[in-house]
Amino acid sequence: MSEFKLPSLGADMDEGTLLTWNIKPGDRVSRGQVVAVVDTTKAAIDVEIWRDGIVNELLVKVGEKIPVGTVMATLREVAETEAAKPVLPSTLTPPPVLVMPEHQKDIRRTIAAAMSRSKREIPHYYMSETIPMANAMDWLSGKNEKLLISERILSAVLLLKAVALALKRTPELNGFYRDDQFQASTAVHTGVAISLRNGGLAAPALHDVGDKSLAQLMPELSDLVKRARSGSLRSSEMSDSTITVTNLGEQSVASVFGVIYPPQVALVGFGSITPQATVIQGKVRVQPMLCASLAADHRVSDGHRGALFLAELRDILQDPKALANEDATAANQNRKCL
């Protein structure tokens, strides 16, 4: 017998109200399956289960408010004889009820609590680098020119991919700081800061960004933004980001220096891409420029390593074709996995 507990729903969420159960006693569940919907101050979250099993008992009633870590259900092991049977979908699958929170004050309070904790616990350091974007933007326009409007790739996706690739050189910026020690993550799950239309913000994870092609990442990002705003994120997306990227440049600010989401150890901020006069080999040239910033955790890394990361990011963005080749490599690897 094992226990299924309400998983962490992100740094700023320590309780939730159960809206629906998608399972009942006797149901076979498999890892990753959405078994319940829980309302937080920000949104309704699809809660996924993290192991296979058979539901023994449901311990929380719909409407109950429970802290993270509460045992929600007990599970029996799947007996070997049963293991061969195909998984049957549960007959009890009521549509998740979406309750968008009205209380703006609660949203502000939860964000404030998480950000205060971050500033209290994490010794932040900050730095920025101005990155020439002529190559990247030319390459992207060339690519988009040949694509249908519904397949076009946003520069935001290129930036997310470049961050994931740059992290290979500085793994101490990607992972979690827990129980007084840092655990680096091999996968890059990028928390993408998304402003919610009802106020507030969420930073759900886009998974395995380093291993996916731009063509794969674009629809996934689009879907993530849509679900963040309609309030149907999954619990894993709320809790497993290994780094966060904020792209306030969208609102035409020059640069942004962020507050790290614990237990992560770094946050990358992008300003807007705007034409600026730059000096190249003694000559003034106007080209699109981007200010990239890094906020990182001094318990894990220092400014020298942070600077290496930003330099690597700049170099990667100078060679968008290599990003595309990286795409081909990623696609090949995916093929091998299949």
Place this chain on the structure above:
Amino acid sequence: MTTDTQTLLKTTLILLQAIAPEVDVETLKLATPLRRQVDLDSMDWLNFLISLHKHFGVNIPESDYADLVSLNDVVNYLHAKLARP
């Protein structure tokens, strides 16, 4: 505005409202930059253009994005494209 462009505007506003449901489209100013009025990020903007493309069947190359700043620009652009497909 002619009746023609009035109809285009009406449809455009319906498509915009699907992207930004909290906006009171009646209060939007026609000559003011749209993205700042409505707080559309690049994903919203792309989705708005995709819905225009799907609804009106016009091709909107990326190189034309710079011409589409205000609601008036969008309506005039659609009008011109639909007149000479």
